[in-house]
Amino acid sequence: MPGNPLPTLDPPAPADTTWRFGAALLSNGKVRFQLWAPNAAPGLTLEVDGHAPVPLVPDAQGFAVADVACAPGTRYRYRLADGRAVPDPASRLQAGDVHDDSVVASPVGYAWQHAQWTGRPWRDSVIYELHPGLAGGFAGITRQLPDLAALGITLLELMPIADFPGTRNWGYDGVLPFAPDSAYGTPDALKAMVDTAHGLGMGVMLDVVYNHFGPDGNYLADYAGDFFRDDIKTPWGSAIDFRRPAVRRYFQENALYWLQEYRFDGLRLDAVHAIADHGWLPELAATLRASLPGRHVHLVLENDDNAAHLLEQGYDAQWNDDAHHVLHHLLTGETRGYYAGYTGQPGADLARALSEGFVYQGQPSAHHGGTPRGEPSAHLPPLSFVTFLQNHDQAGNRPLGERLVHLTEPARLRDAVALQLLCPHVPLIFMGEEFGARTPFLYFTDHLDPALAQAVRDGRRGEFAGFFDDGDTRRVPDPNAARTHADSDPWTSPPADADDWRRLYRSLLALRRAHLAPRLEGCEATHAQALDDRAVHVAWRLQDGTRLAVLANFGPASVALPQLAQDDARLPCLWESRPEAARGAASGTLPPGVTWFLEDAR
DSSP, rough: OOOOOOOOOOOOOOOOOOOEEEEEEEETHHHHHEEEEEETTTTTTEEEETSSSOOOOOOTTEEEEEEEEOOOOOEEEEEETTEEEETTOOSSSSSTTTSSSOOOOOOOOOOOOOOOOOOOOGGGGOEEEOOTTTTHHHHHHHHHHHHHHTTTTOOEEEEEEEEEEOOOOOSSSSSSSEOOOOOOOOOHHHHHHHHHHHTTTTTTEEEOSSSSSSSSSSSHHHHHGGGEEEEETTTTTTETTTTTTHHHHHHHHHHHHHHTOOOOOEEEEETTTSSSSTHHHHHHHHHHHHHSSSSSOOOEEOTOOOGGGGGGOOOOOEEOOOHHHHHHHHHHHOOSGGGGGSSSHHHHHHHHHHHHHHHOSSEEEGTTTTTTTTOOOTTTTTGGGEEESSOHHHHHTTTTTTGGGGTHHHHHHHHHHHHHHHHHEEEETTGGGGGGGOOOOOOOOOSSSHHHHHHHHHHHHHHTTTTSSOOGGGGGGOTHHHHHHTTTTSSEEEEEEHHHOOOOHHHHHIIIIIIIIIGOOTTTEEEEEEEEEEEEEEEEEEETTTTTEEEEEOOSSOOOOOOHHHHHHOEEEESSSSTHHHEEEEEETEEEEEEEETTTOO
């Protein structure tokens, strides 16, 4: 459905606003405080430092509104009828943690140095996912940006920064979606980081969580119970009720807030399969694009449902778990959990993932109880899929957080890197991959409530009860221990071969930038064949008609090639992951490794 533009958050001066949530500066020197509280008991009040309490009565739509003369930096809170003080659920800034006062924040004040930046086209995207806290907060990320730009990264992706309890968290326990967590730095430090990236020609995406709130610090149910529905449960509790206009508006405003005030270049929406009303997703995309004309805004989904139709309704791409899972199985031989669904014919699955995107396009999935999973995706362009070898989930949701360097041989990992970075899909690199980091990426939290910390600890260890042959889950690191967070920092002890890995990534990304990125729009797969259970031949026609082909063999022995594969092996070699691989393929025998061919490669 068509989107209605939402109001701008970055005017030249504080102005009247039609934002429905949060504390908004007005042109008359006052601040408009707006709270959706349709289920609040009588006695709800607004408390603003320096002012007498203001009684609030929600209107027919459930909104309680009060205008108060105060300045940016003023603390405020809402007092419930039972006496508890709660923060603004649309707080732009917290004076402490998630249970503390909210602070009136001004959308203006930061002097943008690259205000004319409009972004880069999606075809240029090489994504780098990192955890802001481990990277040293917003200031630490800023210091790393020149090196990332030199590597060939064009789009930085931050794991969620919405205010969460404590100082250590993956970010998916956020409860105040509009407030950058102060553990990472100030709002101006965040803006400076985005601004610096833009000056280096790099965009910045943000991971946002619209499917649930964290377990600590969310008070919505106490005065806005209508925010949730009791007929659908999720792994995190009652589902958010996107049938309600106010709820839809809350998250629409949140999305635009990050894109407009902080000038993020895109959003990655976490686990949208847990959003019951999928009709809201196209509405959100349309609203954002109508509100931000003239900018390259990238919208990416994580969606276990493989709902291909959403990639034709305003979303650029989806994280392709299917491609990851089959590659992980080929590299490691693992068959536990969801990897079991990719062991029957991994060669065919890999060929399908490279040429069509999803492996599961409607066939039954044993991991999903035998129900059909996915929709046909072969008609979608390769740029509709984000392909990765690792990410926060795939490393961090292992009990010991191992990276692929611990799970496969270096030569095989280099093969996979070559396959990923020159594939017409959009590549995503997880922090540390580019220098072969050996540190694990573990699940970590900082819950101050001992009971909650113990529940998370027990839940984490219970989840992996069947993973260890001896059943001893005490080896699973305590998520709430500060050591678990510290052990996950990939930059503390780079390996001896770090420079070798960086040279590999720089070389491959330079080839991608020079030969592929300018002609990926309109690219389409023209051939896909499994040569055996571990080897594939896939070819694409690029925008200008040029032929791109890959021959990949993840098995231990050479494979005989059919005639068409031999023909492609006589094209100019763009990259071979192992010496003499191209020559062997041209002679009709494909050795282990990954070799790329491009019709006009020099």
